[in-house]
Amino acid sequence: MPQDQTLSAVSPALNALRSGTQTLHVALEKRLPFFSDTLDLERYKRLLGAYYGFYHELEERLQHSPWLTCGFDLQARLKTPALCRDLQALGVSIPSLELCDTLPVLHSQASVLGALYVLEGATLGGNVLRKQISERLGLDTHNGCAFLFVYGAATGQQWKAFMDFLGSVPLDAQARGEAVQAACSTFSCFEQWLERQEVLV
Template identity: 70%
Template structure:
């Protein structure tokens, strides 16, 4: 009798999220102006203003959502306060800025995780952008660059903790699909918003 083989392990939600968002992620990265020769202080300020309009609206939705998984400390991971700090340092009143109205749906824990995956992943990527902004514009956490270094030296540890949390939430195939769709929607909504604010290449 041949040995009994275990069934292949179900793909993790992280794999589904990475695979599902790859094309949208790459497309958006190529349109962000951080490494463009046109990036000056004025353009950067407009870009951060657009980021604020999206992040503030989306984080407000998450804060009032009943679907943030138990055990996830959302308050500790909000990026809007850092954006407010940066905009004020750059002479912008955040309260006067427009807010994005077209946001991803958050009607399940899986959808919440998909949205959070995009926001946390963007924070991890902010480390590279922070160095560019520091070198090119002379900005740091005190004068307009706090958002790109919101977790400071703990960025890698925060990402690792998020991935561990993501893997701890039990999701079936439907849940993993919902998470991936919500992540894709987050990328799409963000790109469309930045496009409307005319800050993309």
């Protein structure tokens, strides 16, 4: 979870999302195998394949959502293309990958924002994971690690832009609750999917 600002200095929506998802976020983080001694190239391929199955379906749903806020450039923030490049570079057959069939319900503008918060926050944390994968497996953005560095040197800037965007959307207490619920559901659906794909530790 990004802690680049104190909770008192951020928007009410970001404050609610951070505090409301912290337990789920920490629990999932502990189960991801990026820092596990058992992580080798084959397990990394399976992990990326599982990520693809979830991100592809969730981003498809977001792209077709009538609740996507006008002015938010989702196309510039899609992660599935980077996952495709990585999987192709690693010789994984994308058509053979299973796709996630259990996704968070996105029934409002606030719920869409909650899901986006999880995806953007994960992208911010990817930079740390990228360094680990580079050291452990010798991969970089050209041969299997583009997803973890999808924004490149602009990662911090992209996160700040998302925080600014989130703070600009007027959300009352009920809407903030919907955003937190959707974010929690996104974490839960993702963890359950990774569990089904047997890629967690």
